[in-house]
Amino acid sequence: MxxxxxxxxxxxxxxxxxxxxxxxxxxxxxxxxxxxxxxxxxxxxxxxxxxxxxxxxxxxxxxxxxxSPRCVVLPDQFRIGRSLRKLLRRGVFSVTFDRAFDRVIQACRVSRADAEGTWITDEMHDAYRAMHRLGHAHSVEVWRDQQLVGGLYGLALGRIFFGESMFHRETGASKVAFVHLVRQLELWGCPLIDCQVSNPHLTSLGAVEVCREDFERLLEAGIRQPPFPQPWKLSWNYPRNRS
Missing domain, CATH: 3.30.70.3550 (Leucyl/phenylalanyl-tRNA-protein transferase, N-terminal domain)
Structure with a gap:
């Protein structure tokens, strides 16, 4: 030490x-x-x-x-912004869970490398693929015309989701992935999504900062709850006729 x-x-x-x-x-x-x-x-x-x-x-x-502070999203307080609502109403994307985990983590890796160098090392890449095979890691995929255009991945323990990374190849695709994740986890009784460290993109998606003590209190309570249903299936969709 x-x-x-x-x-x-x-x-x-x-x-x-x-x-x-x-x-x-x-x-x-x-x-x-x-x-x-x-x-x-x-x-x-x-x-x-x-x-x-x-x-x-x-x-x-x-x-x-x-x-500390910790960047988190509280699903029951999450609100969808106006521009994102318009994108969801257009219905140009389809969303799935756990259909292409390997492709999502690889796309996140390439996206980070193009921007500023990736922290998704070979070792990290292999580790989270192993966690997916064990049922702990999950992906959200966004498709347009059967092409993967956005997504995210992370880990789930109890009723807590730990977001790791996201990517987009079309404007708004990662935000669409995130909205579907948050709303589905809310339906499953998730009290907390961990986003680790704040940045402007996460803040635009409704993330807030909490102190380490509050984060760990929410984490401990959520970890004790029964795990999310397996296999992951998306049942939430944005109402097309919603104003």
Whole structure:
């Protein structure tokens, strides 16, 4: 464990799956908690149950984070903006769940690399595909004329969804994916969608920031609830005749 003036950075024991208290995370960089471990399902499940997630680049060891404030979406408070309502009413896209997980994560990876370099390393890519095969990771796909034009993926534990990444090849497609995800999870009784770190795109989709203590309180309650129905099937659709 390395001490800093604003927290502790823990070197994880590779032989023991255990994370330090999140209150020990560094303030600069915000939320950096630990180094090491691996991305096996056992490590990932232990991390996400605590609200901890991996985020690192190819030239770094595995870094684990618990930032505060935390960016979240509360489904029961989510509102669809006017321009997005117009797009949904047009009905130009169709949406599915878990039909093309591998294609979605690869598209997210390419999208990030084109923009600013990807954190979806080979190791991360393989790890979340494994989590999908185990039923923990899920994707939302947006299609137009049978072509994949947008989507997102993340993990689900209990009644909590942890968003990881999204992409679009047509304007608005990732937002359409997100709206369908939020509304479907709301129908399933989801109290919280974790978006990790705020950015303008997430804010435009209704994400808000909460302190780590409030996030972990909501997380603990949601994790204890029964898991979402399997397999994932979309039953929510935006009413076309809605004003």
């Amino acid at each position: 390395t001490k800093s003036t604003d927290g502790y950075l823990t070197l994880l024991d590779p032989e023991r799956i255990a994370f330090p208290p999140t209150r020990l995370a560094l303030k600069d960089p915000n939320g950096l908690l630990a180094i090491g471990g691996d991305l096996s399902p056992e490590w990932l499940l232990a991390a996400y149950r605590r609200g901890i997630f991996p985020w690192y680049s190819d030239d770094q060891p595995i870094l684990w984070w618990s930032p």
